[in-house]
Amino acid sequence: MSRFQILPDAAPSQSAELMPCAACDVRELSICSALRGPELDRIAALVSRSPVGAGQTLFQEGDEANAVYNIIEGAVRLFKLLPDGRRQITGFLFASDFIGLALKDRYAYSAEAITGTVVCRFPRVKLESLFEEMPRLENRLLRQASNELIAAQDQMLLLGRKTAVERLASFLMALAQRQGRAKTGDTVDLPMTRTDIADYLGLTIETVSRGFTRLRKDGLIETPDSHSAVLRDAEGLRALTESG
Amino acid sequence: MSRFQILPDAAPSQSAELMPCAACDVRELSICSALRGPELDRIAALVSRSPVGAGQTLFQEGDEANAVYNIIEGAVRLFKLLPDGRRQITGFLFASDFIGLALKDRYAYSAEAITGTVVCRFPRVKLESLFEEMPRLENRLLRQASNELIAAQDQMLLLGRKTAVERLASFLMALAQRQGRAKTGDTVDLPMTRTDIADYLGLTIETVSRGFTRLRKDGLIETPDSHSAVLRDAEGLRALTESG
DNA sequence: CGAGGGTTTGAATTAGATCAACTCTCGTGG
């Protein structure tokens, strides 16, 4: 599971606990890329790394927001619930993604691990007190927030105005993009269930399933198993995401 | 229209052009509240204030993003279009709101004035170069972005999982909140058309209209005219926004 | 007074939801 095991000369575990950041797999991709050597040491003293089992809750909507997280490995779903149980997944996050931009004093959504996941935990107060010393970090977070806002608006367009197949095509291509596998022939990983996809796209699982069959019958994808999709016609899919 | 006209001892127009910020109606409410006296002067040298007629375009999705804006007065809609004309309004903005958090090098959405509007324009490059000198400004923007992300997630829940009436009730209460008029008996201003509301809520104008009649017949609101709504039962409306 | 937005209301249509049955894995244990 952990990629640490295959590193040729991984640091001994003691060192890894004291200073996990230097050996972090996702450092260059995450917000930590904004940090220079000595700053990294400061951060290293604050963070703690921990595994989260599949289906486990990281935090719940309404909880006091006293930590933010970096995902080291795995996949996480963020979601909001209505009192009667209707669920809207507001995002899927993966290795190197940051959780905790959208919060005041309490979390605005719940977070659960989809698969076995490893996260890096930052106590929020301590982190914020570092902003003054490390303006690059704050700048990096602002950029990140900017990107998430753009993604959020794309999702609003999807939820408000796209048809079921268009939603599914958009979802697959966005996921493909995120995985750097958006060309015909590439295989996209789908760690989440159909129910998750439905709750992300504002549909039911039946409609999602029918969407997959449609795309399959139209020769746009293949589905070797329910947790992966092969792009048979990336251009055709992309056309669907912006169809008219 | 302009509240400047009724200020008892408004600065002469020359001074207002050179240093509009000091006399700005929305200064304390906008991101400029993060600025201290001398900083305000620096900013004042950069900004330009200008009126935008109802229906006029501020910028279009895809344009080079070389300015951000503060709304001084009026109302603005942000939206995205699909090639075939389907439109999703991603937000309505009002006096003191900031436009331009969600962008890379190009705007991710278009912006149009709904009513007669006055905006304050910040050249983007110059503004960003000030971040280093004014960390409080960047911090303020990050907070703002955080709030917008929360709002965006609420909107996803609305678009993905709420019924037509629930969407309308949520919209009315959110608008009422923004206007500080969320109690029974209060009147909410609706500067936008039914078409705008429909494109914001992911519905058609007919469904929005039927929604208003429903709320009216259920005694939750009154609609003296199409551009205002009186809250007859704020609690009932709130219940609808989180119904189950 | 007449034209043209914007809005409302009614009737017919449909995309997607709901209800229901069946399949496919996969893990457990006799």
Added chain:
DNA sequence: CCACGAGAGTTGATCTAATTCAAACCCTCG
């Protein structure tokens, strides 16, 4: 080794919330 059950996914039949199509009904403004 096979029976069994549970969870996830697919497929079909029916239903419904919202859309589409159509017709009035405002207003305001020239």
